[in-house]
Amino acid sequence: MDLKLLSRSLLIFFLVGLAAAVRGFGQTGHSRTFDVAEDSALIRRLADTILTDGKTYGNLRMLTKIVGARLSGSAGFYKGEQWGQRALEDALAGKVWLQECMVPHWVRGGKDSAMWSVGAVNGVRSGKLEVLALGNSVGTGPAGIQAPVLLIHDFDELERRKNEVKGRIVFYNYKFNPLFVETFRAYGDAVRYRVMGPSQAAKYGALAVLVRSMSSSVDNNPHTGALIYNDSFPKIPAAAVGLQDADRLAQVADERHPGGGSVRVYLRTNAQMLPDTLAHNVIGELRGSEFPDEYITVGGHLDSWDPAEGAQDDGAGCVQSIEVLRALKAIGYKPRHTIRVVLFANEENGGRGGRAYAETAKAKGEKHILGLESDNGGFTPRAFTLSLSEEKLAAIRPWLQLLTPYGVYEFVKGGGGSDVSPLGPQLGAVVGELRPDSQRYFDYHHSRGDVLENVNKRELELGAVNMAALIYLVDKYGL
Amino acid sequence: MDLKLLSRSLLIFFLVGLAAAVRGFGQTGHSRTFDVAEDSALIRRLADTILTDGKTYGNLRMLTKIVGARLSGSAGFYKGEQWGQRALEDALAGKVWLQECMVPHWVRGGKDSAMWSVGAVNGVRSGKLEVLALGNSVGTGPAGIQAPVLLIHDFDELERRKNEVKGRIVFYNYKFNPLFVETFRAYGDAVRYRVMGPSQAAKYGALAVLVRSMSSSVDNNPHTGALIYNDSFPKIPAAAVGLQDADRLAQVADERHPGGGSVRVYLRTNAQMLPDTLAHNVIGELRGSEFPDEYITVGGHLDSWDPAEGAQDDGAGCVQSIEVLRALKAIGYKPRHTIRVVLFANEENGGRGGRAYAETAKAKGEKHILGLESDNGGFTPRAFTLSLSEEKLAAIRPWLQLLTPYGVYEFVKGGGGSDVSPLGPQLGAVVGELRPDSQRYFDYHHSRGDVLENVNKRELELGAVNMAALIYLVDKYGL
Numbered sequence: 018m019d020l021k022l023l024s025r026s027l028l029i030f031f032l033v034g035l036a037a038a039v040r041g042f043g044q045t046g047h048s049r050t051f052d053v054a055e056d057s058a059l060i061r062r063l064a065d066t067i068l069t070d071g072k073t074y075g076n077l078r079m080l081t082k083i084v085g086a087r088l089s090g091s092a093g094f095y096k097g098e099q100w101g102q103r104a105l106e107d108a109l110a111g112k113v114w115l116q117e118c119m120v121p122h123w124v125r126g127g128k129d130s131a132m133w134s135v136g137a138v139n140g141v142r143s144g145k146l147e148v149l150a151l152g153n154s155v156g157t158g159p160a161g162i163q164a165p166v167l168l169i170h171d172f173d174e175l176e177r178r179k180n181e182v183k184g185r186i187v188f189y190n191y192k193f194n195p196l197f198v199e200t201f202r203a204y205g206d207a208v209r210y211r212v213m214g215p216s217q218a219a220k221y222g223a224l225a226v227l228v229r230s231m232s233s234s235v236d237n238n239p240h241t242g243a244l245i246y247n248d249s250f251p252k253i254p255a256a257a258v259g260l261q262d263a264d265r266l267a268q269v270a271d272e273r274h275p276g277g278g279s280v281r282v283y284l285r286t287n288a289q290m291l292p293d294t295l296a297h298n299v300i301g302e303l304r305g306s307e308f309p310d311e312y313i314t315v316g317g318h319l320d321s322w323d324p325a326e327g328a329q330d331d332g333a334g335c336v337q338s339i340e341v342l343r344a345l346k347a348i349g350y351k352p353r354h355t356i357r358v359v360l361f362a363n364e365e366n367g368g369r370g371g372r373a374y375a376e377t378a379k380a381k382g383e384k385h386i387l388g389l390e391s392d393n394g395g396f397t398p399r400a401f402t403l404s405l406s407e408e409k410l411a412a413i414r415p416w417l418q419l420l421t422p423y424g425v426y427e428f429v430k431g432g433g434g435s436d437v438s439p440l441g442p443q444l445g446a447v448v449g450e451l452r453p454d455s456q457r458y459f460d461y462h463h464s465r466g467d468v469l470e471n472v473n474k475r476e477l478e479l480g481a482v483n484m485a486a487l488i489y490l491v492d493k494y495g496l
Numbered sequence: 497m498d499l500k501l502l503s504r505s506l507l508i509f510f511l512v513g514l515a516a517a518v519r520g521f522g523q524t525g526h527s528r529t530f531d532v533a534e535d536s537a538l539i540r541r542l543a544d545t546i547l548t549d550g551k552t553y554g555n556l557r558m559l560t561k562i563v564g565a566r567l568s569g570s571a572g573f574y575k576g577e578q579w580g581q582r583a584l585e586d587a588l589a590g591k592v593w594l595q596e597c598m599v600p601h602w603v604r605g606g607k608d609s610a611m612w613s614v615g616a617v618n619g620v621r622s623g624k625l626e627v628l629a630l631g632n633s634v635g636t637g638p639a640g641i642q643a644p645v646l647l648i649h650d651f652d653e654l655e656r657r658k659n660e661v662k663g664r665i666v667f668y669n670y671k672f673n674p675l676f677v678e679t680f681r682a683y684g685d686a687v688r689y690r691v692m693g694p695s696q697a698a699k700y701g702a703l704a705v706l707v708r709s710m711s712s713s714v715d716n717n718p719h720t721g722a723l724i725y726n727d728s729f730p731k732i733p734a735a736a737v738g739l740q741d742a743d744r745l746a747q748v749a750d751e752r753h754p755g756g757g758s759v760r761v762y763l764r765t766n767a768q769m770l771p772d773t774l775a776h777n778v779i780g781e782l783r784g785s786e787f788p789d790e791y792i793t794v795g796g797h798l799d800s801w802d803p804a805e806g807a808q809d810d811g812a813g814c815v816q817s818i819e820v821l822r823a824l825k826a827i828g829y830k831p832r833h834t835i836r837v838v839l840f841a842n843e844e845n846g847g848r849g850g851r852a853y854a855e856t857a858k859a860k861g862e863k864h865i866l867g868l869e870s871d872n873g874g875f876t877p878r879a880f881t882l883s884l885s886e887e888k889l890a891a892i893r894p895w896l897q898l899l900t901p902y903g904v905y906e907f908v909k910g911g912g913g914s915d916v917s918p919l920g921p922q923l924g925a926v927v928g929e930l931r932p933d934s935q936r937y938f939d940y941h942h943s944r945g946d947v948l949e950n951v952n953k954r955e956l957e958l959g960a961v962n963m964a965a966l967i968y969l970v971d972k973y974g975l
Contacts, residue, residue, distance in 0.1 A: 068674045074714075195547045198902055198958065235553075235953055397876065397933045423677055426905050454876045454933065456954040474714055475935040479677065 049494055056419050056493075060486040062348045064423060067482050072343055074474040076104050076336040077395075081326035081469040088152075089320045089363040090122030090294045097319045101299035101335065101360045108343035110301030110358065118373035120296040120363040123153050125323055126287030129256055131227070133166065133266055135280045142276075146266060147259035148227065149239040149324060149464075150286035151211060152366045153246070157225065157254045161285030162186065164224045165278075168270040172209075175217060183222030186282045188258075189214050190229045190267045193459070200233055200455040201393070204462075207231050208242070215255040216247035225284050226255040229263040231459065237261040238464040241322055243366040254286050296320075298370045299360040303342055305492075307353040312378070313488055314357045314388045314446075315341050318364035318371075318436055325467040329458065333395030333477055335360050337451075340481040341488055352492045354386060361436040364392065371436030375443040385446035387491050388437030391484060394461075395477035396453035398424035401487060402431030403449035404441055405496070416490050425483045447496050451480055528973055535898050535972075539965040541827045543902060546961050551822055553953040555583050555815040556874075560805035560948040568799045568842040569601030569773045576798045580778035580814065580839040587822035589780030589837065597852035599775040599842040602632050604802055605766030608735055610706070612645065612745055614759045621755075625745060626738035627706070628718040628803060628943075629765035630690060631845045632725070636704065636733045640764030641665065643703050644757075647749040651688075654696060662701030665761045667737075668693045669708045669746045672938070679712055679934040680872070683941075686710050687721070694734040695726035704763050705734040708742040713939040716740040720801055721942045722845040733765050775799075777849045778839040782821055784971075786832040791857070792967055793836045793867045793925075794820050797843035797850075797915055804946040808937065812874030812956055814839050816930075819960040820967055831971045833865060840915040843871065850915030854922040864925035866970050867916030870963060873940075874956035875932035877903035880966060881910030882928035883920055884975070895969050904962045926975050930959055 067073065080100055087097040098115065105113045129150045134143035150156070167185040169175050175187070189210040197203040208231050215226040230240035237259035246252045258266065270280040299319060305311065317334020321327020338358045345352060362370030378385060389401075403410060410428050417426060432438055433448030440446040453476070461467040546552065559579055566576040577594065584592045608629045613622035629635070646664040648654050654661070668689040676682040687710050694705040709719035716738035725731045737745065749759040778798060784790065796813020800806020817837045824831060840849030857864060868880075882889060889907050896905060911917055912927030919925040932955070940946040 065675060195954070196544060233954060397935050456876050456958070457952050460952070473936050473939070475674070475712060479935065
């Protein structure tokens with residue numbers, strides 16, 4: 018958030034807050050008078066059940082340790098579907114069902130490997146590289162690819178040096194920018210090298226691509242994630258390199274150093290894209306008492322990358338969403354609107370689950386009020402983004418006094434995550450997402466570090482508390 | 497924070513913020529006009545150096561991996577003193593010195609061990625208990641102590657059952673209350689069983705005490721920490737039990753179950769308290785340009801418990817405090833007041849370092865404006881406590897717009913940590929501390945989990961950014 022924006026939002030906050038303090042608080046929509054005492058008591062009850070006899074962490078343990086990795090189309094994903102149905106039934110959803118959806122079916126096909134070597138006067142120096150093939154990438158074939166490496170720092174440099182690309186393996190060493198306090202901004206800045214880098218290099222004749230992992234970690238775990246091939250160019254293999262090895266490779270391949278221009282890389286990946294296959298969004302709902310045909314959706318995505326357990330990405334969002342429903346039910350709250358929990362089928366390498374859900378909703382003519390997502394990890398909560406105007410955000414900021422004791426202190430203008438986003442343009446719903454603290458997310462994201470042990474039970478639970486509280490407030494007051 | 501307090505503080509926030517927005521902002525003391533643009537630019541420069549070429553994490557790596565555990569009086573502590581001097585010199589403190597201070601010298605003396613057993617009709621059941629002797633406790637002697645255990649839930653129950661205590665080992669199984677969102681409140685609630693429980697049990701004739709670890713973790717690591725003996729009663733051995741083993745022991749020792757009343761515990765600890773010994777506060781300072789005889793102190797404590805590396809408690813606070821000085825110097829800032837970094841000698845089992853610092857300052861007639869401490873872990877920053885009236889806090893809340901982009905969104909009325917607290921009553925200084933997110937702190941606190949690997953580099957750095965920014969603002973505007 019830049020400072021100017023913050024200043025302005027604080028000013029609006031003062032003005033609206035002052036007005037609210039003086040005249041009480043009324044919402045548009047299904048208008049009710051803001052009742053801080055009643056709401057804080059109810060939210061305390063939600064927090065009590067989530068923090069004491071909640072299922073968030075236990076559900077995540079099952080999902081990570083019994084089900085495990087859940088890439089779309091993999092056996093783990095289907096085990097995940099079964100787990101999701103059962104967890105929603107245990108949470109006493111009134112109705113649980115599977116919604117069909119065709120998903121990409123990419124398989125890694127075995128362990129990826131890579132090494133660098135350079136012939137020197139006094140022999141050959143070489144080193145292993147920790148790599149993971151990028152999702153959706155083609156493999157090198159069993160023989161692998163060996164070629165001279167070209168160290169490239171950004172797309173501008175690629176353009177300048179396009180004549181040197183042919184026949185080489187391009188290594189994008191674009192770094193995560195530590196100056197973005199919100200790490201998702203650093204990710205947004207760097208991820209284009211993973212998503213578009215392979216085809217950009219293929220355009221100029223590269224044989225394969227290595228990309229520095231999109232991470233701010235201090236370890237050497239490679240971080241995978243999807244690429245998108247541009248069909249105009251050959252599909253070439255591509256893999257992410259762990260940060261320590263990326264630093265090492267950048268050092269040896271630096272052409273200002275002796276031998277830097279003659280470093281070769283060997284890469285072997287075994288990936289292939291199989292035909293699309295059938296999977297499902299897993300959906301549970303609590304029927305609304307007053308407006309059963311108006312929907313509030315809360316969800317996360319069930320699929321995960323294969324190197325680990327998909328604990329933070331996005332087992333956390335799944336179990337938090339289920340917990341919202343369980344907690345509302347546990348305290349005996351009767352929602353006015355129908356509350357749906359959706360475990361989306363395919364966020365990571367296709368976004369098909371989110372689109373299928375929105376398309377089905379649109380085809381049925383459903384009215385959706387809010388789509389809320391948790392896909393930024395189960396870290397300590399700080400904010401929600403919501404696709405509301407600054408004026409409407411200001412109007413609901415008095416709600417923050419109810420959330421701040423549990424961690425959320427700001428509503429930020431912004432979109433939903435990728436799974437609920439289609440509910441915006443398709444159905445006119447407000448979309449949003451939980452914004453937990455972002456400092457640790459990219460330590461684990463898409464790497465073998467994304468395991469239960471790197472989720473803190475209480476941080477995870479507090480995310481669920483804030484989500485349940487927001488959904489209660491939206492259900493009661495509208496948006 | 498309770499809701500009523502929050503409501504009130506939000507209202508004050510609105511009113512003062514509104515006023516500030518309309519009329520600009522003036523401080524008492526060395527009055528200057530609040531200049532958001534200048535301050536945000538300067539704070540951005542502090543953040544840039546801390547987040548890119550900062551020494552926070554590198555210093556912590558040295559302190560944890562080369563120096564290691566640093567209990568007062570141990571060899572590790574003196575290595576820590578040397579490290580601290582060197583780190584302050586490397587940070588270009590204008591002057592670095594050691595301030596003498598006598599500290600307690602408690603030694604663990606070897607590995608602690610314990611087990612439970614119960615004679616049953618079909619043989620003996622038994623199990624090992626993960627334990628750590630409490631700091632300052634006496635040992636059992638080499639033979640250990642074996643006695644029937646008495647499961648006690650709280651001091652009320654101890655009073656009711658005082659006649660059953662004699663000749664037994666009292667096991668306090670008071671649980672960390674998960675309903676306190678701020679975990680330090682759960683700690684404050686539970687820690688009296690560790691601090692006072694042993695003497696309370698000794699009063700009624702107990703032979704030893706076990707206490708459930710003060711933790712919200714999901715693992716079985718025992719968490720040590722200081723006890724305080726009441727000299728009116730015998731000093732008996734005491735140890736903390738890991739949470740999983742505490743649950744197990746509570747289960748088998750429950751008298752409602754068969755054999756529950758006849759569970760025996762064997763405890764062996766080897767601790768002893770040696771005579772007080774000489775140690776030092778390590779101090780560095782940047783001399784003020786306008787008010788060299790007015791001091792702003794920032795610090796953490798150098799000593800740590802022995803089971804691990806004292807990474808979060810309180811290596812983090814030490815390296816953050818050093819980084820404040822380094823960063824101010826690195827951007828060429830010339831402080832108006834003298835800024836002192838203090839690495840306190842003995843927080844954990846005596847508080848002697850903090851008292852010695854305040855007493856020396858008082859004896860010299862020094863004027864202290866602010867004592868700021870970081871001793872709540874190097875987690876993602878959220879707030880500062882300050883010992884100011886609500887009115888004065890409201891007056892500086894406009895500063896929050898400068899801190900919130902880096903994590904701190906609130907000033908809370910409260911005290912400093914235990915090392916800077918004596919500067920309040922002794923010298924009339926404002927005292928305060930960084931309040932990072934508290935969810936993970938008691939997972940690691942005083943246990944073998946308090947290692948570098950459980951510190952996130954960026955969270956640690958952001959704490960230093962907010963501390964440097966606050967100290968800059970206090971230096972510029974006064975308090």
